[in-house]
Amino acid sequence: NLESKSVKEEDGIESLLKEEDEYKEAADFSADTAGALKWKEDLTQKAAEAFLRQQQSAPNLRKLVYGAVAEDEEDEGEAGEELGGLFRVSRPDKESKRKADALDCSKFPVEDPQNWDLDEVMDSIRDCFVTGNWEA
Amino acid sequence: MASQPHSLSYVGCNFLRQRLVLSTLSGRPVKIRRIRAKDDNPGLRDFEANFIRLIDKITNGSRIEINQTGTTLYYQPGLLYGGSLEHDCSPNRSIGYYLESLLCLAPFMKHSLRIILRGVTNDQVDPSVDVLKATALPLLKRFGIDGEELELKITRRGMPPKGGGEVIFTCPVKKAVKPVQFTDPGKIKRIRGVAYSVRVSPQIANRIVDSARNILNKFLPDIYIYTDHMKGTSSGKSPGFGLSLVAETTNGVFLSAELASNPQGEGVAVLPEDLGTNCAKLLLEEIYRGGCVDSTNQSLVLLLMTLGQQDVSKVLLGTLSPYTIEFLRHLRSYFQIMFKIEVKPSDEERKGGEKVLMTCVGTGFSNLSKTVK
Known part of the structure; x- marks a missing residue:
């Protein structure tokens, strides 16, 4: 599963690079013809970033939820432990083990609270209230 | 078998x-x-x-x-089976811990459930009975589980470590759950809350209210926080105080936040002013996460969508909590239901963080235990 994931990621990066090559040619062309249009320079960069952002958020949430199967992974872990004899593979993720015996609670604690005394932070939710702007 | x-x-x-x-x-x-x-x-x-x-x-x-x-x-x-029951909850977890599961099960009983739960009503770990009353019950109503019977009554308040609180939960039985389309949260029109205090000075509740209002009034004028000072036998066995806040929108969405004082003999004493301020800020965080369902009730709404009639249900949620993510995996293993998960980036600047649109087709679960009348 991990492998396929990394392969996919590589694919993504490769396609990204490809795009970048194509764009470079176009950029060279424009540099030859017209004066330096500065805003065009980092277009590739911007496009790549936007692309990556979308890649990361959209399908990855689904992968995050359904990708890893947490059900009974333990058996493999135990088999691995006996293999070494003297050495023991302690990799079978400690994190999931800790999670397995963690506190059963539905609350979703706020990890890094924002500073709600700042105006900008307060503005970030202004339109959630009836007192904010109403779009048409 | x-x-x-x-x-x-x-x-x-x-x-x-x-x-x-x-x-x-x-x-x-x-x-x-x-x-x-x-x-x-x-x-x-x-x-x-x-x-x-x-x-x-x-x-x-x-x-x-x-x-x-x-x-x-x-x-x-x-x-x-359901019926009329009583249960003494362990004081190590609050009644909310037990009630959350009862909310999932109660609509599918053979006989409508009426249960008296005794124990800790408010603590720092689980959703309190106040929050569940204000957020989970309206959610059940939206799925067609309603009627006069649907009620959560707090008769006694009990704080940790000793508890001594009591609530009565009644829920009608439904044969099937309605599918919902719940994608527009609307705008927050009012904020309500309960500042409670037991076995401490009743003045503490007023101090909490003042500090919480100070923050929330910057957004909205319509704020009312009730003070609830219970006395005598209805005040439980341990002292404590706390605040729960609920923001209600024009479309009937309820977002909540709460804080409680440290249990007697644990940690340092909390100033009521700080508690009020921090709780108000937590509510703002919850509003930032947004969605049509409070973060503690995400799993309840997903369950009801799964158990709905064979029709499409849609719900807009805020950031998925780790508990909800695990719940989605469990829904897949138990009911073979996978949700369509679409991230909705916040297009407008001032409407909080990213939202997630959850879509599924109900399994057409029907309550087999209920007798046909």
Whole structure:
């Protein structure tokens, strides 16, 4: 599963690079013809970033939820432990083990609270209230 | 039984309630191994054993097997029976811990459930009864589980460590759950809250209210926080105070936040002013996360969508909590339901963080235990 994931990621990066090559040619062309249009320079960069952002958020949430199967992974872990004899593979993720015996609670604690005394932070939710702007 | 479905197997004590609740609803037996196997004090804790007793109480014909050390639990669900019951919850977890699961199960009983729960009503860990009353009950109504019977009454308040609180929960029985389209949260029109204090000066509640209002009034004028000072037998056995806040939108969305004082004899004393301010800020965080459902009730709404009639249900949620993510995985293993998950980036600057649109087709679950009239 991990492998396929990394392969996919590589694919993504490769396609990204490809795009970048194509764009470079176009950029060279424009540099030859017209004066330096500065805003065009980092277009590739911007496009790549936007692309990556979308890649990361959209399908990855689904992968995050359904990708890893947490059900009974333990058996493999135990088999691995006996293999070494003297050495023991302690990799079978400690994190999931800790999670397995963690506190059963539905609350979703706020990890890094924002500073709600700042105006900008307060503005970030202004339109959630009836007192904010109403779009048409 | 020959047609006994294949049982599911899990490891560890986390998400115990989800597993048992879904097992009961789907009829699939579940086996949980290695419960705190490496712990100095292995096995089930008393609050978990207490939860299992509660499940046993509301069902008929459940088979529960626990090994000697309490590290392995096998549960074969029976029929949800319901009726008029009483239960003394363990004071180690609040009533909310138990009530959350009852909210999932109550609409699918044979007889409508009326249960008196005793224990801790408000603590720092679980959603309090106040919050569940204000957020979960309206949610049930939206799925067609309503009527006068749907009620959560707080008759006594009890703070940790000793508890002594009491609530009465009644819920009508429904044959099927309506599908919902719940994608527009609307705008917050008012904020309500309860500042409670037991076995401390009643003035404390007023101090909480003032500091919370100071923050929230910057956004909205319509704020009312009730002060609830319970006396005598209805004040439980331990002192404490706290605040729960609920923001209500024009489309009937309820977002909540809450804080409670440290239990007697643990940690430093909390200033009521700080508690009020921090709780107000937590509510703002919750509003930033947004969505049509409060973060504590995400799993409840997803369950009701799964159990709905065979039609498309859509709900807009805020950031998915780790508990919800695990719940989605469990829904897949128990009901073979996978949700369509679409991230909606916040296009407008001033409407908080990213939202997630959840879509699924209900399994057409119908309440087999309910007698046809």
